[in-house]
Each structure stands twice: as C-alpha cells, then as structure tokens.
Amino acid sequence: MLKKLENSGIFGKIRDFSTKKAAKGNLNRYIQRQSTDEFTVKAREHNYRARSAFKLIEINEKFKFLRPGITVVDVGCAPGSWLQVVVDKCPNGYALGLDLQNVLPIRGADILSQSDVTSPEIQAKIREKLQMRQGTVDVVLSDMAPNPTGDSETDHLRLIDLCRTVFRLFSKENTVENAFELSRKNGVFLCKIWDGSGRGEFVRELSDRFSMVKTMKPMACRDMSAELYLFCRGFR
Numbered sequence: 031m032l033k034k035l036e037n038s039g040i041f042g043k044i045r046d047f048s049t050k051k052a053a054k055g056n057l058n059r060y061i062q063r064q065s066t067d068e069f070t071v072k073a074r075e076h077n078y079r080a081r082s083a084f085k086l087i088e089i090n091e092k093f094k095f096l097r098p099g100i101t102v103v104d105v106g107c108a109p110g111s112w113l114q115v116v117v118d119k120c121p122n123g124y125a126l127g128l129d130l131q132n133v134l135p136i137r138g139a140d141i142l143s144q145s146d147v148t149s150p151e152i153q154a155k156i157r158e159k160l161q162m163r164q165g166t167v168d169v170v171l172s173d174m175a176p177n178p179t180g181d182s183e184t185d186h187l188r189l190i191d192l193c194r195t196v197f198r199l200f201s202k203e204n205t206v207e208n209a210f211e212l213s214r215k216n217g218v219f220l221c222k223i224w225d226g227s228g229r230g231e232f233v234r235e236l237s238d239r240f241s242m243v244k245t246m247k248p249m250a251c252r253d254m255s256a257e258l259y260l261f262c263r264g265f266r
C-alpha cells in the first residue's frame with residue numbers, strides 16, 4: 031500500500047524532506063497497525079469474525095449486562111463477532127441478529143440476513159420471532175454503520191437516525207406498528223454513534239427513558255474514529 035501511494039506521487043507534493051519522511055513514517059505505522067494491531071491479532075486468536083468483538087467485551091466488563099438466559103437483539107450484526115460474544119456470555123438465552131448483508135450462521139444464534147431494520151416487514155419479522163419467545167427483550171444492541179457519504183455531519187445524522195429507529199421500536203409510548211418491548215427490569219440499549227452536533231439531543235431523548243445513559247469509547251475503537259457508544263440501562 032505504501033508503495034502504491036509512493037507511485038501515485040502523493041509524497042512528491044510535500045516539498046519539505048523531513049515532513050515527507052514523517053508522513054511516510056506515520057502512514058507506515060498506520061498500515062502496520064491495520065494488519066497487526068493488538069485487537070486484530072487477538073480476534074484471530076479467539077476466532078472472532080471481527081476485532082469489534084473486543085468493544086462489546088470491554089463494555090460488558092464495565093457494565094456486566096450479558097448474562098445467561100437473557101434475550102438479546104443485535105441490529106447490524108454482520109459479520110457476527112458481537113453475536114459470537116453474546117452466544118458465549120448468554121447460554122440458554124436467545125440471540126437474534128439482523129443485517130443488510132448476508133451473515134454466516136453462528137451456532138446458538140438466530141439470524142435475519144439481508145434485512146433492513148428500517149423496513150416495516152423486517153420489523154414485523156423481529157416482533158414475530160420475539161413473540162415466539164417471552165415477548166420482551168433484555169438487551170438491544172446496535173453497532174450499525176451506514177455506508178459513509180464522505181460528509182461527516184451527514185453520516186453522523188444518518189447514524190443517529192438509524193439508532194432512533196431502533197430506539198422507537200421498543201419505546202413505551204411509541205406508535206410504531208411493529209414495536210417490541212424492552213424489559214423494565216434493567217433493560218439495556220447499547221448503540222454506536224458517530225459523534226457530532228446531534229449527540230446532545232439524542233442523549234437527552236435517551237435519558238428521558240433510561241435511568242442511566244453513559245457515553246464511552248472502548249480501547250478497540252480506532253484512534254481516528256469518531257465512533258462512540260451510548261450505554262443505556264434502566265428502561266422506564
């Protein structure tokens with residue numbers, strides 16, 4: 031990759047030699063981090079499908095919300111590393127994952143591939159699957175990421191919108207036809223956002239419905255990334 035960039039002439043545009051050397055050095059370090067960073071290596075060792083497994087593991091170590099026997103819905107689950115963690119931490123529970131993309135099967139999880147959470151038909155399917163269980167959900171996870179447009183503010187607002195769609199699906203006074211119920215006994219909603227101007231308002235909306243809303247950036251998030259996780263507990 032470094033060679034390709036060199037050939038593209040990008041470094042030729044930097045006149046100052048020391049700056050050029052520093053830029054190449056930074057990029058080299060970045061490329062190395064991509065393929066060998068601690069979490070990528072650990073993910074391979076533990077057979078997780080993605081390094082993001084360690085984000086959920088860290089958040090769970092802090093808040094201890096994944097436990098045996100619970101029902102978990104994981105929205106935007108592909109390739110499936112969060113689901114792998116859920117299945118592992120919640121034996122005898124029920125894990126339902128869905129994603130726009132195809133997701134390879136995971137033993138112990140129910141998966142809806144090629145499924146858009148904003149579609150009423152898919153929402154009806156989720157509700158149907160949950161009704162076959164006890165009906166309420168203990169934990170709703172959303173690690174969704176829409177395709178980036180390149181404009182960070184637009185991307186930020188689109189992701190908040192997606193998170194809001196999920197939030198409204200289990201909200202008490204919602205009028206969404208296919209809503210399902212989040213447990214009032216310590217129900218948890220964990221969602222990823224990309225930081226930006228709409229964060230405050232969304233956190234306020236969540237705070238109206240949850241007794242606790244915490245913002246965190248797990249160690250496995252890449253340094254440059256604007257991603258943050260909102261952990262909400264105590265649904266009312």
Ligand SMILES: C[S@@+](CC[C@H](N)C(=O)[O-])C[C@H]1O[C@@H](n2cnc3c(N)ncnc32)[C@H](O)[C@@H]1O
Nearest residue numbers: 106108109110111112129130146147173174175
């Ligand atoms: C960062 S990945 C999730 C990684 C996953 N947590 C894991 O650990 O394997 C984000 C996913 O969100 C999905 N996604 C984006 N918009 C979606 C939507 N409207 N409905 C369902 N999934 C969506 C994408 O297809 C993508 O696979």
